[in-house]
Amino acid sequence: MLRIDSLTTDHGQVRAVDHVSFDVEVGSCTAVIGANGAGKSSLLRTLSGLVKSSSGSAHWGDIDLLKLPTSEIVRHGVAHVPEGRSVIAELSVEENLTLGALWRGKDPDVAVTKSEVLDLFPRLGERLKQGADSLSGGERQMLAIGRALMARPKLLLLDEPSLGLAPIVIEQIFHTIDTMRKATGLTVVLVEQNAVSALGIANHAIVLSLGKIVVSGSASDIASDESLRHAYLGY
Amino acid sequence: MQQFIDTLILGVSFGAIYALMALALILVWRSTRVVNFAQAGQAVLSTYIGLEIHRLTSSYWIALIVAVIAGGIVGGLVDLLMVRPLSRHSGTGPEAAVAPVIGTLGLLAIVQGVVGIFWGGEFRKYPAAFSTDAISIGGSRIPFSPFDIFIVAIVLAVMVAFGFIFQRTGLGLAMRAAAFGSEVAQLAGVRTGRVRTVGWSFAGSAGALAGVLITPNVFLAPNSLDLLLVFGFTAAVIGGLESMVGGALGGLALGLGLAIVLQYLGSSFTFMAAFVVLIVVLLVRPQGLLGKKGARRA
Numbered sequence: 001m002l003r004i005d006s007l008t009t010d011h012g013q014v015r016a017v018d019h020v021s022f023d024v025e026v027g028s029c030t031a032v033i034g035a036n037g038a039g040k041s042s043l044l045r046t047l048s049g050l051v052k053s054s055s056g057s058a059h060w061g062d063i064d065l066l067k068l069p070t071s072e073i074v075r076h077g078v079a080h081v082p083e084g085r086s087v088i089a090e091l092s093v094e095e096n097l098t099l100g101a102l103w104r105g106k107d108p109d110v111a112v113t114k115s116e117v118l119d120l121f122p123r124l125g126e127r128l129k130q131g132a133d134s135l136s137g138g139e140r141q142m143l144a145i146g147r148a149l150m151a152r153p154k155l156l157l158l159d160e161p162s163l164g165l166a167p168i169v170i171e172q173i174f175h176t177i178d179t180m181r182k183a184t185g186l187t188v189v190l191v192e193q194n195a196v197s198a199l200g201i202a203n204h205a206i207v208l209s210l211g212k213i214v215v216s217g218s219a220s221d222i223a224s225d226e227s228l229r230h231a232y233l234g235y
Numbered sequence: 236m237q238q239f240i241d242t243l244i245l246g247v248s249f250g251a252i253y254a255l256m257a258l259a260l261i262l263v264w265r266s267t268r269v270v271n272f273a274q275a276g277q278a279v280l281s282t283y284i285g286l287e288i289h290r291l292t293s294s295y296w297i298a299l300i301v302a303v304i305a306g307g308i309v310g311g312l313v314d315l316l317m318v319r320p321l322s323r324h325s326g327t328g329p330e331a332a333v334a335p336v337i338g339t340l341g342l343l344a345i346v347q348g349v350v351g352i353f354w355g356g357e358f359r360k361y362p363a364a365f366s367t368d369a370i371s372i373g374g375s376r377i378p379f380s381p382f383d384i385f386i387v388a389i390v391l392a393v394m395v396a397f398g399f400i401f402q403r404t405g406l407g408l409a410m411r412a413a414a415f416g417s418e419v420a421q422l423a424g425v426r427t428g429r430v431r432t433v434g435w436s437f438a439g440s441a442g443a444l445a446g447v448l449i450t451p452n453v454f455l456a457p458n459s460l461d462l463l464l465v466f467g468f469t470a471a472v473i474g475g476l477e478s479m480v481g482g483a484l485g486g487l488a489l490g491l492g493l494a495i496v497l498q499y500l501g502s503s504f505t506f507m508a509a510f511v512v513l514i515v516v517l518l519v520r521p522q523g524l525l526g527k528k529g530a531r532r533a
């Protein structure tokens with residue numbers, strides 16, 4: 001289980017995450033939604049050690065995430081796909097994927113994982129030798145997610161996978177995440193501004209505003225509560 | 236015409252050494268965004284260590300190996316003990332980019348001072364592996380010695396080895412990932428700090444080899460490799476600072492160009508000519524001959 005308790009993160013004077021507490025059950029998906037600047041990315045970046053927390057705690061099972069350097073979290077089953085189609089443009093598609101499993105060393109199962117990832121995203125398979133900079137936006141997002149999956153994570157932190165993508169691509173990516181979670185028992189924290197799509201595949205959801213949790217509950221309750229939708233989700 | 240060809244031949248072995256120095260500077264630049272001025276000092280220190288080992292063992296090869304290893308150790312230590320703490324303590328402001336560079340300049344002065352104290356300031360001769368006399372084929376002399384052939388061969392071998400490491404091994408992938416996308420690399424599990432230190436270490440070894448190879452044709456003194464630093468940096472800039480192939484071609488181009496200058500204008504012009512090339516490239520094609528537009532950050 002992912003347990004986040006009173007987690008607080010500051011960027012200098014700006015309090016980006018403000019005493020946030022929530023739990024995510026193993027095998028479930030929690031959507032984190034909120035407007036621009038709500039602190040969604042800061043929350044994920046704190047969990048993966050890219051920014052330091054000011055106070056509070058975050059545990060994945062019995063692992064204290066806040067004590068781990070970023071490079072170690074993946075060795076404890078946590079993979080983070082940061083915001084903005086984060087692939088390494090100077091590397092080929094295949095190298096980006098290989099990078100994701102580099103820490104696994106000579107593990108013969110890496111080849112299995114790779115073929116699983118290529119089954120999920122066949123378009124990547126057709127472009128293995130191409131530079132990652134030659135991919136379209138949607139393909140880059142697939143590669144970013146593929147890179148994370150190469151680690152065979154137990155907990156996947158996804159930051160706005162839908163950002164800037166066409167509705168059909170968004171649907172495809174969300175469907176992939178959903179299928180994978182159900183098939184493998186993956187735990188997912190899904191940060192999204194696209195609340196409709198996110199609530200569609202999440203079990204639970206929290207709504208962040210100015211760093212604080214303003215609403216939390218089951219995804220279906222939140223999706224059907226009209227006043228909530230007007231107040232925080234803008235639809 | 237014959238003279239012109241001779242001139243070009245002369246430029247090849249020097250060009251190979253500039254390429255090696257360029258490689259050292261590029262390795263550091265792309266992993267750390269620091270122009271390592273101390274590289275001249277690190278190379279000179281390694282070369283003196285080689286000279287000392289040669290005095291003790293009379294073996295060129297043991298001296299060469301020890302110098303290259305020493306260069307690697309010194310390079311790694313410079314990152315660990317100076318550059319890393321400097322970048323950490325200067326935060327993220329504009330000074331963060333400046334502090335490590337000033338640090339390497341300071342270190343250059345310190346290393347040269349220390350080398351001067353230990354070995355004195357007088358010019359030393361460093362031995363060559365093979366004869367440095369020009370070869371003659373069928374009665375005509377070619378201004379290329381067996382030692383020059385050795386230089387070109389060993390530099391080629393080193394470049395191929397580095398190319399292999401970078402393109403074909405996990406370590407190389409980790410190094411490129413850390414250099415070009417540090418955040419993604421860390422999230423993928425790359426221990427970027429260590430990988431970067433390995434880069435400094437490789438750079439230190441390449442610089443040491445450049446020092447050992449060039450000194451038999453010039454001489455050794457605490458500051459005798461400053462010029463090599465300038466030439467190496469120029470070669471790196473010609474190649475676009477990011478690409479090792481670019482740096483290698485840049486070194487070769489510069490070696491040939493400076494040989495022509497040396498032949499037709501005289502040795503007092505080579506230093507100036509290198510700077511002219513440096514400034515012209517920065518003005519006209521700042522991304523280097525091979526670099527992509529806008530590729531150079533910082």
Ligand SMILES: Nc1ncnc2c1ncn2[C@@H]1O[C@H](COP(=O)(O)OP(=O)(O)OP(=O)(O)O)[C@@H](O)[C@H]1O
Binds near residue numbers: 016036037038042083
């Ligand atoms: N590196 C930083 N330095 C200073 N302030 C930052 C930094 N990163 C984020 N912030 C601030 O922290 C707050 C939360 O930002 P964050 O990126 O976490 O929001 P977000 O919910 O991910 O927004 P978006 O949906 O636009 O991605 C914002 O006010 C932002 O300006």
Ligand SMILES: [Mg+2]
Binds near residue numbers: 040042083159160
């Ligand atoms: Mg964000």
